[in-house]
Amino acid sequence: MNQAILLKNGNIIYEDGRIEKSKNILIKDGKIEKIFAKNVNENHSKMKYIVYDCTNKYITPSFVNLHCHSPMNIFRGIAEDVSINDWFNKKIWPYENNLNESDVYLSSVMAFLEMINNGITTVADHYFFEKSIIDAAISVGMKLDIAPTIFNENFSNRIKNVESLIKNTKKDTVNISLGPHSPYLLERKKLEEIASMASTNGLNVHMHISETADQVKKSIEKTSTSPFEYLYKLGFFKTKTLVAHGLWIEKDDLNFINNETFFAFCPKTYFKLSMGFGNIWKYKNNLNFSFGTDGAASSNTLNVLEQARIFALTGKILYSAEDFTLTETWKSLMNGHRFFKFNSGKIKENFDSDLIIWNLDKINTVPLNNPLASIIYSSDSNNIEAVMLKGNFIKKENKIVSVENFEEEFKSFLKSKNKILNTSSMSDRKF
Ligand SMILES: [Zn+2]
Secondary structure, eight states: OOOEEEEEEEEEEOTTSOEEEEEEEEEETTEEEEEEETTOGGGGTTSOEEEEEOTTOEEEEOEEEEEEOGGGGGGTTSSOSOOHHHIIIIIIHHHHTTOOHHHHHHHHHHHHHHHHHTTEEEEEEEESSHHHHHHHHHHHTOEEEEEEEEOSTTHHHHHHHHHHHHHHOOOTTEEEOBEEOOGGGSOHHHHHHHHHHHHHHTOOEEEEESOSHHHHHHHHHHHSSOHHHHHHHTTOSSSOEEEEEOTTOOGGGGGGOOTTEEEEEOHHHHHHTTOOOTTTTTTGGGOOEEEOOOOHHHHSOOOHHHHHHHHHHHHHHHSOTTSSOHHHHHHHHHHGGGGSSSOOSOOSTTSBOOEEEEOOOSTTTOSOSOHHHIIIIIOOGGGEEEEEETTEEEEETTEEOSOSOHHHHHHHHHHHHHHHHTOOOOOSOOO
8 A cells, every 4th residue: 555645735736727826635545635725734643644845836637648659659750751641651561560569568668658757647559469568557657548459450369359358457557448440441340340349348449530631531432421420320439439630520520429539639740741730620619639649650759738739829820819728728638537437637535646746946937927828838848847646656856766677678679679670561551
């Protein structure tokens, strides 16, 4: 059992952007036990706890990364200044074919450490060699919702593997979702099978939908329906569904989604790969969304705050400076917690203490005329002094503390990288 911790005399920014000054947060058994004003901690004098002084610091819920391919950290920088078609067909799929379990483990560890550094405690990941990703998350101390990627190839075996993984995963910081890659890369019958598996067993689905204008066009040519309508008719959207991107969602598509449909926006990827503005800025008030980083091979950083910043700035250019407000951007960041089953995202009694402690008394963020503006538009990872997950510090005093043998793992990671980039083979898939 963890020792109780008192975060003393900090300023809280809640998930709705509300700020309360000089508060104490008592954390016990990984959960927020009590929030109370300064100088009333006499009530707790009988309880033994460690004090962490938060004077002049800001405490917020942690961030979540709603869409990532963590093992793609190994490919960071190998596919620059190329079209989205070349990105997939020439740069990524030929190398991905050669990854093994150990490469995926090491690359995921590196990805999770980067996320922790940026205040992220929870990630929705979509990839293969899922067991290695689960091991990496447990070893680093991240919460993970993993959607093992399902393609046409080897379909029946993949489904069996996923079923057994669901049955055998007991860890309360890991959840298994269904991860069909996308409507365009899976046959109709296979998609139907996954939809039925989701609704029968109440499983989450995490899938790429309407990423590009071309995908929507081809879907209409082939099926006479948009990707959203096509999937709806096959039986999707009956359980919690995480839409990766949905950049080119159309107005009529709003009829096929519901309150349990979440969108992960990753605007840095869209801009780097010239995918256009799409419609997500236009329909933001109709969509239940938060932010993902996508993999480092397309967005280069695993930082959801950066994605939120780009989203808000783009919204201001497309619409008006008064729109896409600080509070709205903050709420969108926090909204991602609602996709997960992990009881996080609020500074409230009985919620998991998944928190960030910010030091905003730095040259890039002072004076603090508007703390939310300092976080959203001025801060970087150096302002994230500490990150806590279920009452444990995973970053403390500006250093990641959840991995002991970092140097060794980093060396192995670089070896893996050299091996992978010296081999490539053709993939059957075509973007
Ligand atoms: Zn993706």
